[in-house]
Amino acid sequence: MYDNFKQILKSRLDEKRYYHSLCVADEAKRLAQKIGIDSEKAYLAGLLHDITKNAKEQEHLKIFSQFGIILNDIEKNALKLWHAISGAAYVEHFLGIEDSEILDAIRYHTTAKPNMSPLCLVLYLADFTSSDRDYPDVDVMRKLVDVSFSEALVYALQYTIKDLADQKRAIHFDTLAAFNEAVSNLEGKN
Secondary structure: OHHHHHHHHHHHOOHHHHHHHHHHHHHHHHHHHHHOOOHHHHHHHHHHOOOOOOOOHHHHHHHHHHOOOOOOHHHHOOHHHHHHHHHHHHHHHOOOOOOHHHHHHHHOOOOOOOOOOHHHHHHHHHHHHOOOOOOOOHHHHHHHHHHOHHHHHHHHHHHHHHHHHHOOOOOOHHHHHHHHHHHHHHHHHO
């Protein structure tokens, strides 16, 4: 089943991004097993999450137009977010995957959002903690994800928000809402 998807990925992604996709798939499967959700579904979401990452701007715009996707003002000016939006549409319309949990996880793997499903949370965290990642604090994230998904989510969102603020870049409202919800949930547990 996965061989066909891997061939498609190889044709669409550069070598580094293809390897990243394999690493995220493995980590998503591991995290899914940890919390008792469908690990094969998590593996598939991880495998396909960056399917349009190496696409040219024109391909993203064509997918948005073809499937009636309207970007908000933040998204219009944040090309780094486009692959999650176009990727979910690509997976649904070109690969025929209709599982709304997988599509949602792919769609929000960069911004997060409030009320994430367990699969969406797994993919978001797997993208942060996959074995190929080497950003500052990755070791902290890997330790946190093995202790508490709630703590790891707050840390990941905080990391993202600080990084974007330091670069003087807009922060997606879904990211801010996810952070506020995650912090509230954490405070509720204390």
